[in-house]
Amino acid sequence: xxxxxxxxxxxxxxxxxxxxxxxxxxxxxxxxxxxxxxxxxxxxxxxxxxxxxxxxxxxxxxxxxxxxxxxxxxxxxxxxxxxxxxxxxxxxxxxxxxxxxxxxxxxxxxxxxxxxxxxxxxxxxxxxxxxxxxxxxxxxxxxxxxxxxxxxxxxxxxxxxxxxxxxxxxxxxxxxxxx
Numbered sequence: 001x002x003x004x005x006x007x008x009x010x011x012x013x014x015x016x017x018x019x020x021x022x023x024x025x026x027x028x029x030x031x032x033x034x035x036x037x038x039x040x041x042x043x044x045x046x047x048x049x050x051x052x053x054x055x056x057x058x059x060x061x062x063x064x065x066x067x068x069x070x071x072x073x074x075x076x077x078x079x080x081x082x083x084x085x086x087x088x089x090x091x092x093x094x095x096x097x098x099x100x101x102x103x104x105x106x107x108x109x110x111x112x113x114x115x116x117x118x119x120x121x122x123x124x125x126x127x128x129x130x131x132x133x134x135x136x137x138x139x140x141x142x143x144x145x146x147x148x149x150x151x152x153x154x155x156x157x158x159x160x161x162x163x164x165x166x167x168x169x170x171x172x173x174x175x176x177x178x179x
Contacts, residue, residue: 012138015103015158015166020079023130024048024112025069027060035124037070039112044072044082079133084171086131089114093174096164103135103163135163 024040026032033050040048048070056064074082087094089109099105110128113120120126135158143152164175 012156015135015137015162017079017083018075018134018136018140020074020082021071021132021134022074022082023069023071023132024127025130026127027062027068029067033067033070036127039124039127040070040072040129043112043115043118044074044078046072046074046078048072083131083133085115085117087171087173088116092172093176094167096160096175096177099160099163101160103158103160103166104133105135105163105167106130106132135166 022040022044024036026036037048037050049072050067051069051071053062053064053066053068056062062068086107086109090107094105094107098107108128108130109115111126112118112129113126137156137158139156140152142150167173168175
């Protein structure tokens, strides 16, 4: 079997960040959710989408259909800029276990005020958030499109090792074993 061509030789092999989803879960509707929406809007300069609870959990006081979280999907340059800030919050370190087999990864930020250029506003409070990053290669749309969708070959899929290498080179993040 021949070795795979490198990403320098073929531009279709170059990994890229497809999207970054920032999720800020509050667990309540009303005023706490509105504060979370303002915080997320301040951080990302985009209008957050409110998401509803999928099922009722009486112990937590959550009813089905009640809005309890907000999220923003960032793409392109906005996604890269947000990731640079988020990685600096983590001290430019992330565990290799945060990556899945296809190169996607997730991490959490305990307090949003740790993100650079973020001012603390006492009337809003402090929130934690989840950041999920989806990685892919050019041409991956073939599998996701509605019309004439097709399968992606194994050689075109992004692997964990390739994604780790891309994040190291692009953002200068140290990726190691368990924290």
